Amino acid sequence: MNADELTEILKKSGVLKTGKVVQVLNRSEQSNTARLSRLIVTYSKKAKGELPEALILKTYSGNDHGTSELELYTRIASAISEAPVPRCFLAEEVPGGGYRLLLEDFSETHKPLWEHRYTEKDAHRIAEAFARFHAAWWDSPLLSEVGNLPTKAVINHYAETVTPGIVPMCEAYGRETLSSLQLLDLAKTHFSQMKTRAKRGNLTVIHGDPNPGNLLSPRNETSGGRIFLIDRQPFDWNLTVWTGASDLTYTMIHWWEVEDRRELETILLDHYHAELLRHGVSPLYTRQDLQEDYRLSILQSLYVAVHWCIDPNEREKMAWLWNSQLTKTLVALRDWNLI
Structure with a gap:
């Protein structure tokens, strides 16, 4: 230029x-x-x-x-x-x-959150960023213009894309975990639950890939207190309109250290819900509703690891990443009594 x-x-x-x-x-x-x-x-x-x-x-x-x-x-x-x-x-x-x-350009004032140990201040900032992002599009009549509504066909496409990676992932993981048959059954039930949830509203535009590199955090207190979101690049099978909670599970479940997630999960969810209401989301969407949406979305972290395992070359090349993602997700599933 x-x-x-x-x-x-x-x-x-x-x-x-x-x-x-x-x-x-x-x-x-x-x-x-x-x-x-x-x-x-x-x-x-x-x-x-x-x-x-x-x-x-x-x-x-x-x-x-x-x-x-x-x-x-x-x-x-x-x-x-x-x-x-x-x-x-x-x-x-x-x-x-x-x-x-x-x-x-934020490179002088902000940095991505790779190799970061999270604090309560981080949890609040992340909650505030996502609440502001989600609330503006909450049940908007224009959602279909900026994403694909989660129809039965859209969720079926999502399911059909990730399911082929389940068996090879289980075989390659090589540790005590769910059998592929158990996991296939769990996923089948989960996809059905997602279709039911999609009919109840309280949906919004989601980022879809809030990994630590896509969250820019202040380098110090003189940089302001806001976190910024970047790089929204979903594939054609990804959900783009879904529950706001799914961005929170993606942020925490398979990227954060388990100890950080356990310590800050409830703090982040509490603050996110309070911020949603502050930005105009109806109080009819209760804290318990958020809890249930978060719980439903946890298994979606499993599909992140699963997707790496569809292609044999990717499965081998990216084992360093999906092994960690799978291990952290399995811990979260047990923490939430989902397996």
């Missing part, structure tokens, strides 16, 4: 009132799914406006995830007051598939 193009984008978005961009230094790196460029921006001497000194340009060239990430930073975020996502200055599809995003 050159200086003239960036000048036009920033003027259109309102952060560059007068003057222009005179230099753009591009520091690029390749992620698993996209090229990320940190743009260091220099402006003309008479430039006025917010004048961001650095921006993130994300270029995705595949077709696996559709336009969900574009929708996150535009349609979804626009409906959320003080949305917990980076500000977006450009969101466009590119010829041949893929898209470009020009985003606010």
